[in-house]
Every structure is written in structure tokens, then in C-alpha cells.
Amino acid sequence: MSLAHVHGFMISLDGFGTGEDLSMEAPFGHAGARLVDWMKSTRFWHEIIGEAGGSRGIDNVFIQQHSPGIGAEIMGAGKFGPPGWHNDPAWKGWWGPNPPFHTPTFVLTHHPHPPIEMEGGTTFHFIDASPAEALKVAREAANGLDVRIGGGVTMLRDFLAAGLVDYMHVAVVPVLLGRGVRLWDGLEALEEGYHVETVSSPSGVTHVTFTRNGV
Secondary structure (H helix, E strand, O other), X not given: OOOEEEEEEEEEOOOEEEOOOOOOXXXXXXXXXXXXXXXXXXXXXXHHOOOOOOEOOHHHXXXXXXXXXXXXXXXXXXXXXXXXXXXXXXXXOOOOOOOOOOOEEEEEOOOOOOOEEOHHHOEEEEEOOOHHHHHXXXXXXXXOXXXXXXXXXXXXXXXXXXXXXXXXXXXXXXXXXOOOEEOOOOOOOHHHHEEEEEEEOOOOOEEEEEEEOOO
């Protein structure tokens, strides 16, 4: 059976995966780009934006694991768009005509919406389902490959609480946000079900991996 993976999920030192006051102009709210700035120096990011260069160090090693072996993605409504996006019939996500997923991508939402087919193999499907139900649908679409649990914070926390994540890479970024949505709330002793490893990068980012016991 395919596994459920989380790759490159970024949180602050105080555990927030996004800030407050999200909007069209501020996808991460008051956090701005502080959670993602470290990634912009990697070779992985340079290749995405079509530029030469970028570091090949520890940060790049981790972040380039984002796509290989992934056959479907699940994301929350808050990752797909800002509050109220479902009222805008022209909204097709943050990522332009060719999103970086290149797989069937399932958006968890209570608002019905027809599928949106994008360039590069990404098709957004909008489903109202529990984490377990969504994972079952995504596994069927993944054709034996793994499923990426893409976030946002609340959705990932729900999948963790339901015991559905097999492998998770969290990048702890050396910033303090002070407010927003915290990943670890309600997940006391989560680590007992996983083998946990940490690797520190010269950038100041700490990469923490959780591999489910027995996987």
C-alpha cells in the first residue's frame, strides 16, 4: 500500500505553520515570507523558477524530496486559496497555470466545486471528506505511488491526530511568529509512534523527520 508523506512542512521555533490575517496579499498572514526564505537559496528552488545556481547542501537535499514517488496530493482549503476563494469562479490557486504538483490534487472543502484541470498534469478535485476518506480516494488516484499530505496546518494536524501519516519532514525555521496556527497543539506524545531524527543546517533550519514505527 502506498504511504502518506509530508515533505518540507515549515514551522517557526514556536511551532506556528502560518501567521494571522491571511489574505490575497498575504498568503502566510503576518509571517510574510519568513518561513520560506531559507528555501529560496537552494538549487531546488532555483530550478523551479528557471534560474541557474542555488545551494546543494543539507537544505537542498531535504527539499528536493518533495516530488519523487508521489502520485497524488491532499491539501486543505486554506492552502488552495485565501479566505473566500470559493466565491471567486476565476480562482485556480496560488501557483499560476502550471502548479508544482503534477498529480491529481484533492482539496478538502465544504464548498462544492467542479474539478480544475491545469497544465503539467495537475487536476484539482474538491471533496468534502474526512482525513481517512480523503486518503483512500487519493491512494486510488496515485496508482501505487505515495500520497503527499500538503497542509495547511489545521489539515495536517487532523491527519496526524488520526494516525494517517507514515513519514513527515518538518523544517523548523529560526524565527518567532508569536501568533498564528500552531502545528503541535493537541498532539501530545506524537513522537512515541515514530522514529525521530534531527539534522541542523548552516542556514539555521533544523530538519526533523518522523518515520512511523514499523514502516
